[in-house]
Amino acid sequence: MGKINIGIVGAAGYVGGELIRILSTHPEAEIAALSRVRSEGNQDLADVQPQLRDALNNIPRRVAAFDAETLGEVCDVVFIAAPHGQAIAMAPPLLRKGARVIDMGADFRLKDPSVYEQWYKVQHTEHELLAEAAYGLPEIDREPIRSARLVANPGCYPTSASLALFPLVKAKLIDLSTIVIDSKSGVSGAGRSKLTLDFFFTEVINDFKAYSVASHRHTPEIEQVLAEIAGESITLSFTPHLLPIARGILTTTYSVLRPGVSEGQIQQRFGECYQGEPFVRLLPDGLLPQIKHVVGSNYCDIGWKVDSRTNRIITVSVLDNLVKGAAGAAVQNMNIIFRLPETMGLKHPPFVP
Secondary structure (H helix, E strand, C coil): CCCEEEECCCCCHHHHHHHHHHHCCCCHHHHEECCCCCCCCCCCCCHHHHHHHCCCCCCCCCCEEHHHHHHHHHHHHECCCCCCHHHHHHHHHHCCCEEEECCCCCCCCCCHHHHHHHHHCCCCCCCHHHHHCCHHHHHHHHHHHHHHHCEECCCCCHHHHHHHHHHHHCCEEEEHHHEEEEEEEEEHHCCCCCCCHHHCHHHHCCCCCCCCCCCCCCHHHHHHHHHHHHHCCCCEEEEEEEECCCCCCCEEEEEEEECCHHHHHHHHHHHHHHHHCCCEECCCCCCCCHHHCCCCCCCEEEEEEECCCCCEEEEEEEEECCHHHHHHHHHHHHHHHHCCCCCCCCCCCCCCC
16 A cells, blocks of 8 residues: 555644644655645645745645545545534535545534534534544544544543543542543644634733633533543533643543542553553653643653542643644544554654753
């Protein structure tokens, strides 16, 4: 088999830029087409991603308007890095042409269309594709991804929270009604096109604030993932915060332990769940992760501590929202689909400072 021909929709955004950066050195990938989300005319790649100027000789220099017919003809897989609501229309014609689709947005993550419509305020018209889509968090459920035509790449917050809570929920070590999730993200999580006052440098620097309290759209996604693990419905509290940094997420979770659960059991469950997982790093006892130790990488670092006074377990997880929270996870899913080593093109170490 020759190289995998790649299309990237949303090549002008932060996630699109990360996809180009990662895939440009992937030994089995060939970037065949770059597209814009909007319908305006062509742009030069160096104008929208100047960090890639003259650095990459093996990729198209033109970022064209989205054309499903052209992309479907030349691409084996298309990554859609577009705001929610866009992939509902973009994915079906690509799939009909025979291309696989990895959607970086939220359009195919929530299995219940009414829940999607409630939280995203967009009518979902592709119910059959919604039911077909594989949720792309391989550390939790790898098998559906292998045969998928359509993969719903997870959100960055749900990835950080779900990986931290997975062993505890799977083994029923915690009271599922007590889960509280507190997350902090760098401003790149809002995307490149969200030019509102809240994300201006002067508004973000020297500040730290909560936002979308009790109303963030990733809440039902986290609940859905954990409910499928637990085999029962879960309602939790999730509060995101905006950090004055460019990239990275730190998520802290709080849960009440079930009676009789020991630290040894917790350690055993985390080890069992993540044994052999190349991108989850469990920290030694007593250490908690830091954002700067994962930036630029596809790693998620996890640490935990039991508060014996309150009988709560506190987990801390970190990841780069643009890599393990988006582009890196998408390439990981592509590797699974095309039966390549899962780490191919993704073993870049973090960069510090």
